[in-house]
Amino acid sequence: MKHSEINLVYYVLLLMNLNYILMKQTLRLFTVALFAGAITLGGYKFFVEDGTVTIPEANATPSFIPTNFSSEAASTNIDFTEAAEKTVHAVVHVKNTTVSKQPTNVLEYFSGGGTPRAMVGSGSGVIITPDGYIITNNHVIANASQLEVTLNDNKIYPAELIGTDPKTDIALIKVESDEDLPYVPFGDSNNLQIGEWVLAVGNPFNLTSTVTAGIVSAKARDLNQFDGNPQSFIQTDAAVNRGNSGGALVNTRGELIGINTAITSETGSYVGYSFAVPSNNARKVIEDIMEFGNVQQGILGIRGSNLNSKSAKQFGVEETQGVYVAGIERGSGADKGGIKAGDVIKKIDGYDVGKFSDLTGYIGSKRPDDVVAVTILRDGNEKVIPVTLIKLETYEIDYLGLEVKNASTTDLKDRGQSRGVIVTKALTRDIAQYNLAGVLITEINNQKISNIDDVKRVMSQRDFKAPIKMTFVNQNDETNTFIFR
CATH class of the missing domain: 2.40.10.10 (Trypsin-like serine proteases)
Incomplete structure (x- = not known):
């Protein structure tokens, strides 16, 4: 055989051997791929389509903390745009200009003199009627010498003060406009x-x-x-x-x-x-x-306190929520309706009363002579008592730091007195330490006091540089005198 023919046979055999090796390798790869595909398909069938995942259990107690008992997401699709659009045009900017004297030397400081100086404060207000009545806070317009209101459309109006109630910090002002103004309706x-x-x-x-x-x-x-x-x-x-x-x-x-x-x-x-x-x-x-030009405040006519575990034990009741009635004002609606000391007020007109502010807050929206249904607990039994609110007639003696009210005929008879006004509360912490609530003031500056009108008259006529002498009868029927300087 020729040399060239030998080489040809050699190359043919070499190619056949390589082809065999490649076919064998391909067969192996195909087998691996086929096996992997079978595992993948089997896993999909087992885990996904069956819907069950098996986790080896290491402990009978789950190691996760549930955050929701429902699989449904809470709705957060709340749109504020409509409420904002209804409101923003009826809320106004209130500018308050006050004029005060600023002392420039020691003499002016003690005599009250000085150079007048204008100070400007600001706040907000809400238009509540189309003809321009605006509600705001008393502290926003306090001591104002000039009031100015700016609407959302930048229109500016002078405003007139109609009235205020410092206790609730509410004031009413008004602007005049040739057109109806946007306003916000009241909700409940x-x-x-x-x-x-x-x-x-x-x-x-x-x-x-x-x-x-x-x-x-x-x-x-x-x-x-x-x-x-x-x-x-x-x-x-x-x-x-x-x-x-x-x-x-x-x-x-x-x-x-x-x-x-x-x-x-x-x-x-x-x-x-x-x-x-x-x-x-x-x-x-x-x-x-x-x-009326002023606030008509109605009261139940009780003295009460909040309840908790300690006070309930002290008062001998089982309730830890509600208002414990500690005392009744003689001649009040609570007295005439039959509420007694020791009762626990749980509801008023069907609204729950958990604390004293629940009661006073609701009563604050009522007027004298309104009738409210008071639900009380007495000896474990629930009872609903209709109560007619009485008018609270009080006067704040700012200089003395005391609030007083007219004394009823019964109050005077119990004290053995013929005249006087009763101190309802102290207005400052300094005066509160003397515990004057409940005393009967009979004279101020040696002038007889029969009612709060007498108090107003005496206080308006007093010498502002002189001390004030107050004569009163305490709860033990003892007559005492205080000098306020």
Whole structure:
């Protein structure tokens, strides 16, 4: 065989050997791929289509913490745009100009003289009628010599003060316009629910038409638990800052359910809590101002306190929520209706009463001669008692730091006196330490006192540089005299 033929046979055999090797390798790869595909298909059938995943159990107690009992996501599709649109044009910017004298030397400082100086403050207000009545806070317009209101469309109007109620911090002002103004309708603040969404609309830091959102964090919140003037605020976490005072708190329907009034803060700015006067209370105050010129305050005629585990044990009752009736005012609606000391008030007109501010907050939306249904617990039995509210006639003697009321015939007879007014509470902490609540004032500056009109007359005629002499009879029928300097 020739050399060339040998080489040819060699190359043919070499190619055949390589082809065999490649076919063998391909067969191996095909077998591996076929096996892997079978495993993948089997796993899919077992784990996915069957819907069951098997996890080796290491412990009978699950190691996870459930976060929801429902597999459905909570709805967050809440739209505030309609409520904001209804409200923002009816919330106004209130500018308050006050004029005070600034002393320029020591002599003017002590004599009260000085150079008049104008100071400008600002806040918010809410138009509540198309003819221009505006509700705001008393502290926004206090001591104003001039009031100016700016609407959302930048129109500016001079405003007139109609009336105020410092106790609720509510004031009513009015502007005159040739056209109907946008306004916010009142909602029922008694129907508010904790957790309900609300909007705060106002002018913080002179930023007009500002809208913030939050929820109702609490109801009937009392910020002055220790000064004898119980309050009942709506608490929210909607951002409120300086300038928001007097602005609107509205629900998602655009109804006015509160007047933004206060925040609690260590810095002076919003830190998560804001408070509003309930709309039912604010509405009652301005209606009284418009109809009577002052606020007509109705009372049950009880002295009471909150309940908890300790006080319930002290009073000998089992309830830890409600208002414990510690005493009854003679001749009051509670007295005539049959409420007794030792009763526990649980509801009023069907609304739950968990604490004293729940009771006072609801009563604050009522007037004298209104009848309320009071649900009480007595000896473990529930009873509903209709009570006619009586008018609270009081007068604050600011200089003395005392609030007084007219004494009833029964009060005078019990004291063996023929005249006098009764101290209802102290207005300052300094005076509160003397525990004068309940004493009967019979004379001021040696002039006989029979009613609060006498008090007003004597105080208006007094010498402002002279001390005041007050004669009173305490609960032990002892006559005493205080000198206020």
